[in-house]
Amino acid sequence: MRIIMLIDMDYFYVACEELRNSEIKSRPAIVGSDPKGGQGRGVVMTCNYMAREFGIHSGMPISMAYRIKPDALYLPLDYDYYESVSKKIMERIKGFAGRFEQVSIDEAFIDVSDKLHGYAEAEECAKRIRNEVLGTVGIKCSIGIGPNKLIAKMACEKAKPNGIKIVKENEVREFLSGSKVDELYGIGAKTAERLKKLGYATVDELSKASNMALADEFGVSFGAEIKAFANGIDGREVTENYDVKSIGREFTFEKDTESGEEIRSAIGRLSSEVMKDVAKNQVSFKTITIKLRYYDFTEHLHSRSVKVTNSVDTLIQTAEELYSENADRSKKIRKIGVRVSGLISYKGQKRIA
DNA sequence: TCTGGGGTCCTAGGACCC
DNA sequence: TCTGGGGTCCTAGGACCC
DSSP states (O other): OOOEEEEEESSHHHHHHHHHOGGGGGSOEEEESOOGGGTOOOBEEEEOHHHHTTTOOTTSBHHHHHHHOTTSEEEOOOHHHHHHHHHHHHHHHHTTOSEEEEEETTEEEEEOTTTOOHHHHHHHHHHHHHHHHHHHTOOOEEEEEESSHHHHHHHHHHHOSSOEEEOOGGGHHHHHTTOBGGGSTTOOHHHHHHHHHTTOOBHHHHHTOOHHHHHHHHOHHHHHHHHHHHTTOOOOOOOOSOOOOEEEEEEEEEEEEOOHHHHHHHHHHHHHHHHHHHHHTTEEEEEEEEEEEETTSOEEEEEEEEEEEOOHHHHHHHHHHHHHHHOOTTSOEEEEEEEEESOEEOTTSOOOO
16 A cells, blocks of 8 residues: 655745845735736746735736736746745654655656555655745645555645645545546646547546547557546656756746847746756756747747757857757747757766867 | 646657668 | 668747646
C-alpha cells in the first residue's frame, strides 16, 4: 500500500511578496506582467484571495484584471526571489520524505509509504509539515494525501486554501464520483471535448467506457491510461533526482513586428538569458529550437542539432539562421522563443572548450 | 476580455544503419 | 532485382501543467 502526499503552496508568488511587505495582506494584490494602464499584453500569474473575491484569477489577461480592479496592487515577477523562498521550503519538506519529487516551484510530491504506518500517521505528518513551512518560512500550504499521485493531487485541490484532505483507497470511488473528466489531472480542455463527443462527460461514465472506443480515439496507451485515471488508478512513481531536459526563454513583443532588426535583437537577448541558465546548470547542449508565434496565434517550431556546445555564438547564429530560413515574412510576429535541449552535463568533469 | 513564460511528454514520418 | 525488420536520431506538432 502506498501513501503519497502532494504539498502545494497557497498563492505562492503573492505570498512571497507578503513576506517582504506585510502591507500587501490588507489589499487585493496581483503578481504578473505590467498592466500598462490596461494596455498590457500579459496575464495574471497569481493573486491573493482578496483579489479573487473580485473574480480575478491566474491566467486571466492582465488588461482584464485592470479593468475590474485598477486600484489593486500590481507587482512585477521576481522569479529569482521566489526561487530562493522555494528552495528553503523544499529543504524542509525533504526532511519529512521517504522519496521526494519537486514538480514545480511551489509543489512537491512525497512518498511516505515506507516511513509511516497508515493514514492517521500521515495526517499527523501533514500537520507537522504545514506548521514547519509556516513557522520557518512563513508560507501557507495545502496538502492532499492518497494512494497515488492522481488522488493526492486532486485531494489537494479540495484542501485549498491552507487545508489537509485525505482520500483512502476505499474512499477513492466515492471521491471521484460526480467529477467532470477535466478535473482529472492530465485531462485538459481538448481531451475533455473529445471525450464528451464519445459520450463520456463525467468520471463515472469514463470509468466504464469502452476500451476499444478509447483506443480508437486516443491510441492504445493513452486510452488505457485515462480509463485507469477515471477508476482512481495511477501507477506513476514518485521519482527523485530529476534532470532538466531543456532550457528556454520567450518574449512577447509589445506590438506585433516584422522588423528583422527587432527580431534579431530579441534573439540575442533571449540567447544570453538562456546561456545564464545553461552555465548555472553546468550543461552543454545539442539541439537549438526557435518558436515563432504569429499575430494570429499560429505557432511553429524550427530546430537544428549541432555539435555539442556551450557557445553563445553558436546559439545566436543557429537561432538567427532558423529564423531567416523558416519565418513566414507575410505575417507579423507576436512572440519569439529560444530553447536548447539535448543537454549533457559536464558537472564534475573537465570542461571542454 | 483577449490571451505569458517556464517546462514535460508523446506521436509520427523520414533518414540512416545493421 | 526486389526485399525483411529493428533501432536510433532528427524535426515538427500537439496536449498538458503550473
